[in-house]
Amino acid sequence: MPYSNAAQILETPTSTHDVYVQGRFCGPPGSGNGGYSVGLVAKHLGSEVEVTLKRPIPIDRTIQVVSDGDTATLVDADMEIASARHVELDLDIPEAITFAQAAAARADFPGYQAHPFPGCFVCGTNRCCGEGMCLFTGVVDEGIVASSWVPAAEFVTEEGVIGPELIGAALDCPGAWALIPHYGIEGPIVLGRMTYRLEKPIYAGERYVVMGWVRGREGRKAFCGTAIYDAEGQVCAAAAATWIQLT
Numbered sequence: 681m682p683y684s685n686a687a688q689i690l691e692t693p694t695s696t697h698d699v700y701v702q703g704r705f706c707g708p709p710g711s712g713n714g715g716y717s718v719g720l721v722a723k724h725l726g727s728e729v730e731v732t733l734k735r736p737i738p739i740d741r742t743i744q745v746v747s748d749g750d751t752a753t754l755v756d757a758d759m760e761i762a763s764a765r766h767v768e769l770d771l772d773i774p775e776a777i778t779f780a781q782a783a784a785a786r787a788d789f790p791g792y793q794a795h796p797f798p799g800c801f802v803c804g805t806n807r808c809c810g811e812g813m814c815l816f817t818g819v820v821d822e823g824i825v826a827s828s829w830v831p832a833a834e835f836v837t838e839e840g841v842i843g844p845e846l847i848g849a850a851l852d853c854p855g856a857w858a859l860i861p862h863y864g865i866e867g868p869i870v871l872g873r874m875t876y877r878l879e880k881p882i883y884a885g886e887r888y889v890v891m892g893w894v895r896g897r898e899g900r901k902a903f904c905g906t907a908i909y910d911a912e913g914q915v916c917a918a919a920a921a922t923w924i925q926l927t
Contacts, residue, residue, distance in 0.1 A: 712737030714871030715852025719844035727878040730767035776913035783828035788818030796868035803853040823894035833884040841881040851919040854892030855904035876919035
C-alpha cells in the first residue's frame with residue numbers, strides 16, 4: 681500500500697498554497713524540472729497521483745497550488761500551469777538490479793556525449809554533485825537504464841524522509857534517458873504527464889537504485905516507466921510518464 685505522511689493529508693475544502701520553485705531546480709533553461717514540479721503539486725493530494733504539465737513551470741517567483749482534496753491545480757496568476765488528480769498507477773515494474781550494477785552503469789550515461797539540457801537539476805552534466813542530483817543513467821539492458829542514488833540530507837522533510845518533490849525528480853529524467861537512445865531521439869523531449877505512486881519512505885544517506893524503461897512511442901509522444909528501489913530491491917516509488925518531443 682502507498683505510504684502516507686503529514687505532507688500528504690487530504691485537504692478539504694479548497695485551499696491555496698504559495699509555492700516557489702528556485703532556479704536551482706530547473707529542467708530546461710528558465711523552467712522548473714518536470715518531475716520536481718509533479719511532486720510539488722501531487723503532495724497536496726496523496727501518494728498516488730497523475731499530474732499533467734501544460735506550460736513551462738515558472739521559476740524564481742511565487743505561484744500557487746489550489747487544491748480541494750480531489751484535484752489540484754498549479755496556477756500563475758490566472759494561467760493554469762499543471763493539473764493533478766487521483767489515478768491508480770497501472771505499471772509492470774522490472775526486477776531491481778544491484779546498487780553496484782547501477783553505479784557501474786553511470787559510466788555509460790548518453791548525456792556525457794550530448795545533452796539537450798546540461799543545466800538540468802536532475803541529470804545535467806554541468807551540475808556538480810551536491811548542487812544537482814547527478815542521476816546519470818546508463819543502459820543496463822535493451823530499453824532499460826539505471827543509476828545509483830544516495831539522497832542528500834538537505835531534502836529531508838520534517839517527517840525525516842525525502843520529500844515528494846525530490847522523489848518526483850528522481851522518477852523523471854531516467855525515463856527520458858531510456859527513450860532517447862532506444863528510439864534515437866534527436867532534439868529535446870519534455871515531460872508531459874506523470875502518474876506516480878509512493879510506496880515506501882526514502883531516507884537520506886541510504887543506497888537506492890533508480891531505473892527507467894521504454895514502454896512505447898506514438899508520433900511525438902513516447903512512454904516510459906521509472907522506479908526507485910531500496911537496498912533489498914523493494915520498490916519505494918514508481919511512475920509512468922509521457923514525454924513529448926519538441927519540434
